[in-house]
Amino acid sequence: MGECICNNCKNLKGIIDENGMVEQYECEFGFPSDSCSDCEDDGCDLTCEHYICDGEQEHPVIVKCTMCGKDLEQVSSDDEGGEVYCFDCYLKNI
Structure with missing residues (x-):
């Protein structure tokens, strides 16, 4: 089982609460699975056509x-x- 792609995807956006803290993360394209929004697993085998590695440099x-x-x-x-x-x-x- 590999690392969950949602852990390091550039399309994740933080939802900020009234105290200015990130309450949760949401994918701007929607998660590849319904279980991804509250996933606490160390990894999965899901793929996503919108995945962009957070570490990739844009030119x-x-x-x-x-x-x-x-x-x-x-x-x-x-x-x-x-x-x-x-x-x-x-x-x-x-």
Whole structure:
């Protein structure tokens, strides 16, 4: 039996309680099994198509500012579309 993939997945998000403490973790795509949300096992054999190892380094992508064309480094994400602004142009735009 391997280590539970939910222990080190980058898609886990902490749910914060009223005291500012992490109450529990929730997967933004939903857990691969109903038993994962309260799993206390040392390991399992489940797989997940959305799994991203928390230790993996994301490589920056060069994008251009929508207004001035300045080169910017952006960490790749699954978000599609949207305009990208450098700091100065963003402040001028608001």
